[in-house]
Amino acid sequence: MNKILVVENDENDRHRMVATLQLSNYMVVCASDGREAVQMARTVHPDLIVCNSCLPDIDGYGVLHTLRQTPGFTSLPFILLASIDNKEEFRKAMREGADDFLAMPFEGIELLRAVESSLARNQRLARHPTLSKTGPEIEMGPDHLLSRTWDPADRSVLIFRKKEIIYREGQRASHVWYIVRGKIKTYRVHDDGKELITNVHGPGDFIGYAAALEGNNYKDNARVLDEAGVIQLSSVEFLHILTEDPGLFRCVIGSLAHQVAEKDEDLLNKAYNSLRKRVANGLLLLTDKFRTTEAGDRIIQLSRENLASIIGAAPESLTRTLSDFRKEKLIEIEDGRIHLLNLEKLRKMIN
Amino acid sequence: MNKILVVENDENDRHRMVATLQLSNYMVVCASDGREAVQMARTVHPDLIVCNSCLPDIDGYGVLHTLRQTPGFTSLPFILLASIDNKEEFRKAMREGADDFLAMPFEGIELLRAVESSLARNQRLARHPTLSKTGPEIEMGPDHLLSRTWDPADRSVLIFRKKEIIYREGQRASHVWYIVRGKIKTYRVHDDGKELITNVHGPGDFIGYAAALEGNNYKDNARVLDEAGVIQLSSVEFLHILTEDPGLFRCVIGSLAHQVAEKDEDLLNKAYNSLRKRVANGLLLLTDKFRTTEAGDRIIQLSRENLASIIGAAPESLTRTLSDFRKEKLIEIEDGRIHLLNLEKLRKMIN
DNA sequence: CGCTGCATTGAACGTGCTCAAACGCGGTGG
DNA sequence: CCACCGCGTTTGAGCACGTTCAATGCAGCG
Numbered sequence: 001m002n003k004i005l006v007v008e009n010d011e012n013d014r015h016r017m018v019a020t021l022q023l024s025n026y027m028v029v030c031a032s033d034g035r036e037a038v039q040m041a042r043t044v045h046p047d048l049i050v051c052n053s054c055l056p057d058i059d060g061y062g063v064l065h066t067l068r069q070t071p072g073f074t075s076l077p078f079i080l081l082a083s084i085d086n087k088e089e090f091r092k093a094m095r096e097g098a099d100d101f102l103a104m105p106f107e108g109i110e111l112l113r114a115v116e117s118s119l120a121r122n123q124r125l126a127r128h129p130t131l132s133k134t135g136p137e138i139e140m141g142p143d144h145l146l147s148r149t150w151d152p153a154d155r156s157v158l159i160f161r162k163k164e165i166i167y168r169e170g171q172r173a174s175h176v177w178y179i180v181r182g183k184i185k186t187y188r189v190h191d192d193g194k195e196l197i198t199n200v201h202g203p204g205d206f207i208g209y210a211a212a213l214e215g216n217n218y219k220d221n222a223r224v225l226d227e228a229g230v231i232q233l234s235s236v237e238f239l240h241i242l243t244e245d246p247g248l249f250r251c252v253i254g255s256l257a258h259q260v261a262e263k264d265e266d267l268l269n270k271a272y273n274s275l276r277k278r279v280a281n282g283l284l285l286l287t288d289k290f291r292t293t294e295a296g297d298r299i300i301q302l303s304r305e306n307l308a309s310i311i312g313a314a315p316e317s318l319t320r321t322l323s324d325f326r327k328e329k330l331i332e333i334e335d336g337r338i339h340l341l342n343l344e345k346l347r348k349m350i351n
Numbered sequence: 352m353n354k355i356l357v358v359e360n361d362e363n364d365r366h367r368m369v370a371t372l373q374l375s376n377y378m379v380v381c382a383s384d385g386r387e388a389v390q391m392a393r394t395v396h397p398d399l400i401v402c403n404s405c406l407p408d409i410d411g412y413g414v415l416h417t418l419r420q421t422p423g424f425t426s427l428p429f430i431l432l433a434s435i436d437n438k439e440e441f442r443k444a445m446r447e448g449a450d451d452f453l454a455m456p457f458e459g460i461e462l463l464r465a466v467e468s469s470l471a472r473n474q475r476l477a478r479h480p481t482l483s484k485t486g487p488e489i490e491m492g493p494d495h496l497l498s499r500t501w502d503p504a505d506r507s508v509l510i511f512r513k514k515e516i517i518y519r520e521g522q523r524a525s526h527v528w529y530i531v532r533g534k535i536k537t538y539r540v541h542d543d544g545k546e547l548i549t550n551v552h553g554p555g556d557f558i559g560y561a562a563a564l565e566g567n568n569y570k571d572n573a574r575v576l577d578e579a580g581v582i583q584l585s586s587v588e589f590l591h592i593l594t595e596d597p598g599l600f601r602c603v604i605g606s607l608a609h610q611v612a613e614k615d616e617d618l619l620n621k622a623y624n625s626l627r628k629r630v631a632n633g634l635l636l637l638t639d640k641f642r643t644t645e646a647g648d649r650i651i652q653l654s655r656e657n658l659a660s661i662i663g664a665a666p667e668s669l670t671r672t673l674s675d676f677r678k679e680k681l682i683e684i685e686d687g688r689i690h691l692l693n694l695e696k697l698r699k700m701i702n
Numbered sequence: 703c704g705c706t707g708c709a710t711t712g713a714a715c716g717t718g719c720t721c722a723a724a725c726g727c728g729g730t731g732g
Numbered sequence: 733c734c735a736c737c738g739c740g741t742t743t744g745a746g747c748a749c750g751t752t753c754a755a756t757g758c759a760g761c762g
Contacts, residue, residue: 188615190623191702198615213608220615256607257561261570263614264539264549270621271663272541275718304741312622317718319742336741351542626750655709665751670710687709 002119003027005046007037007063008081009055017050020108021115034058038066041073048119050111053082053093064096077118081106093236100234103172113158114175117232120156149245152178157229160184166207166222166230173211173218176238179203182228183290186220187309197309198263200225202290209252212238225306270312273350279321280349282311283331287340298340353470354378356397358388358414359432360406368401371459372466385409389417392424399470401462403455404433415447428469432457451585454523464509465526468583471507500596503529508580511535517558517573517581524562524569527589530554533579534641537571538660548660549614551576553641560603563589576657621663624701630672631700633662634682638691649691 004026008014011032018028029044031037034055041049041063049067053060060080067073080098093101099121100114157180160166166177166184177184179201186207187197198220201207211218212235233241242249269281287298300307308315322338325331330346332339340346355377359365362383369379380395382388385406392400392414400418404411411431418424431449450472451465508531511517517528517535528535530552537558538548549571552558562569563586584592593600620632638649651658659666673689676682681697683690691697 188619190619192623194623196619196622198618210608210611213604214612219612253564253604253607256604256611257564259611260561260607260614261565263611263618264571267549267614267618267621267663268539268541268547270618271547272543272545312618314719315740316720316742320718323742666708667710667752668750671750674710 001025001027002047003029003044004115005029005031005037005041005044005049005051007031007034007049007051007055007060009033009052013052016108017111020111024112026115034060034063037063041067041076042070045072046076048077048079048115048122050079050115051081053080061093061096064093064098068097075122077122079114079118098234098236101172101174101236103174113232114234117156117158117234121237150241150248152180152231155231158232160224160228160230162224162227164224166224167218169218169221171218173208173214173216173235176209176212176233176235177207177222178231178233179205179207180229180231182230183225184222184228184230185225185306186222188220195309196312197306199259200286200289200310206252206255209238210256225302275311275313275317275321276324277350278311278313279318279325280346282307283338283340284343284346284350286310298343300338300340301336303336352376352378353398354380354395355466356380356382356388356392356395356400356402358382358385358400358402358406358411360384360403364403367459368462371462375463377466385411385414388414392418392427393421396423397427399428399430399466399473401430401466402432404431412447415449419448426473428473430465430469449587452523452525452587454525464583465585468507468509468585472588501592501599503531503582506582509583511575511579511581513575513578515575517575518569520569520572522569524559524565524567524586527560527563527584527586528558528573529582529584530556530558531580531582533581534576535573535579535581536576536657537573539571546660547663548657550610551637551640551661557603557606560589561607564603576653626662626664626668626672627675628701629662629664630669630676631697633658634689634691635694635697635701637661649694651689651691652687654687 004021006014006017006021006028007030008017009032014030014032018030021028029040029046031040034057037049037051037055038058040046049063051060051063055063058066060082064078064080067076067078077099078097079100079102080093081102081104082093083104099118102110102114155178160182167173167175169188181203184201184205184207185197186199186201187195189195207222208218242252269278273281283300286300286302302310304315304319308318311318322331322333326333328345330340330342332341355372357365357368357372357379358381359368360383365381365383369381372379380391380397382391385408388400388402388406389409391397400414402411402414406414409417411433415429415431418427418429428450429448430451430453432453432455434455450469453461453465506529511533518526520539532554535552535556535558536548537550537552538546540546558573559569593603620629624632634651637651637653653661655666655670659669662669673682673684677684679696681691681693683692
């Protein structure tokens with residue numbers, strides 16, 4: 001059982017976190033200010049520390065800084081909590097070598113995921129003799145426990161269930177996710193509540209990194225479509241890996257450049273194409289992306305509402321167009337799943 | 352007067368190039384195969400070589416490679432011509448150290464610009480004693496004459512006139528441009544001829560780099576709005592500079608990430624907003640981008656057609672909406688120039 | 703003076719949205 | 733077992749917005 005030290009001066013918040021963590025079978029100890037936190041850490045030897053950045057006397061950065069210079073604590077997983085609206089906090093946390101960063105206010109599940117992911121990473125690193133610390137401590141700089149290249153095989157996978165939210169618009173871009181399996185949509189919400197799905201991501205994709213690169217808040221929302229397995233990286237670690245792994249870097253740059261071109265295309269499409277063309281285009285793009293072939297033909301399994309949000313139309317309008325396509329023998333619908341029958345005609349429709 | 356060696360085995364193409372170059376007061380000498388080209392270069396000592404990649408016997412890469420190992424020719428400006436549909440050619444040209452790369456078929460003006468830009472760069476480099484070659488030659492690798500950081504002050508500026516095209520969709524992404532002054536639109540064309548302006552760029556912006564990063568063809572078109580001064584870089588050089596200049600690199604990455612977010616926003620806007628909102632949004636974005644304040648208030652100077660292409664609407668629809676706005680005292684129109692009068696109300700309109 | 707290019711206004715049409723109702727399907731409980 | 737409900741999908745009818753085509757206005761210029 002892992003031991004976690006929670007450092008938080010607000011009593012309510014502290015109780016909430018303790019309760020959440022205990023519920024997940026962690027052993028929890030508490031401190032309410034920085035001085036107490038450092039003493040506690042040295043006596044209790046926790047496996048992980050969750051610490052608010054804003055504390056009386058010694059603040060969270062001070063605690064982190066002090067511990068990082070103490071033998072035995074240089075690579076101890078450390079999660080910082082800080083207010084969402086302060087951009088500088090995030091960079092400071094990066095520099096001091098926090099493992100993870102949670103923007104307040106956060107939900108219980110976010111805390112648990114951050115804890116789980118940090119512990120898993122630390123255990124993984126401990127297995128690598130070159131990276132684990134023995135004997136007298138050597139000054140390693142802020143990248144003391146960040147790994148140097150990207151190997152998904154070496155990471156623990158988090159499971160998100162259908163319809164779960166991975167991140168929300170406006171949250172500080174604290175993490176980046178790599179999709180191992182499943183499908184995840186990223187979308188934006190219009191004032192009147194309509195959603196527009198800007199992308200559907202599958203295995204091998206990263207999500208949330210554009211915001212991390214800008215060092216800003218997420219500009220869109222991410223929600224699971226099919227149950228998904230993802231690897232969670234803190235933005236800090238992601239950026240570190242990028243600088244160390246040129247292959248990944250090229251891949252990310254290429255992907256960004258590609259996305260810009262793709263979205264321009266989509267803008268043209270949405271601005272001037274008729275509904276029929278937009279639907280045909282959407283169907284073809286989706287099957288191109290996820291070659292979900294079953295016995296050769298292309299199948300799309302997606303709720304009408306989601307599909308409409310990709311096309312950028314009302315669900316009723318979409319249904320009508322699909323109904324037309326069915327009459328024209330272009331597609332076939334079974335249990336709500338759409339089979340594309342005549343690819344040539346669909347392609348010809350959009351030119 | 353600069354001496355240019357043209358190497359091309361097709362008689363028609365050769366004549367065309369020679370005529371174009373002579374018209375611009377260059378002294379031109381010719382060769383029709385690789386062997387002849389190398390001999391000619393050694394005796395004539397040209398200031399620049401334009402060479403087709405596809406030649407009988409020794410091909411263009413062979414000529415380039417041979418000359419690059421000959422004392423006195425290691426940094427001679429060398430422009431390679433190659434067919435548009437071969438991606439590998441481009442990379443090969445980069446490796447061998449061509450200064451510039453022109454995709455065939457090309458227009459006369461493109462050749463002249465490439466020549467002008469390569470000669471200017473070479474003269475600039477010759478002024479820097481650290482980079483110019485003296486005494487015995489040292490093997491420098493393919494980046495022999497590419498500069499190591501980006502300093503616009505140090506470059507020659509090309510002038511493009513109003514409405515001139517800088518690059519076109521489908522062309523190989525051979526160059527990247529940096530805007531010194533003026534405004535340039537990048538746009539896509541719909542099947543039925545309607546244009547959608549995806550961006551309006553001003554001083555300090557790079558254009559064409561997304562395609563260069565993908566190593567692909569341009570996906571959009573670029574055309575001058577107001578007479579513009581630009582610095583032309585070959586894609587080869589741009590990519591080199593990126594690897595050497597971390598500041599520029601960060602800037603490019605940030606810009607890409609930002610563009611992705613911006614375009615997502617625009618997609619949502621175009622999909623679900625009413626015409627009124629789209630127009631209000633467009634006006635505000637344009638004045639935000641180019642703070643063309645005259646005596647304090649914000650002014651937009653753009654043809655109705657261009658403005659409509661940014662909004663993604665018919666010019667008539669735009670005019671009507673502007674007319675409504677004028678009646679509501681939100682804007683004022685003088686000589687076709689739009690003055691924004693009530694920013695708060697416009698902002699409130701889009702929320 | 704007419705010509706051209708661009709902006710504006712007018713009238714009619716058609717696409718796609720909205721609100722409603724009906725349908726099908728699975729789960730739940732009496 | 734069937735009735736009931738909830739949820740997602742489909743169909744129906746009317747309306748409104750934005751496009752289209754056409755006419756008109758307006759300035760610059762040979």
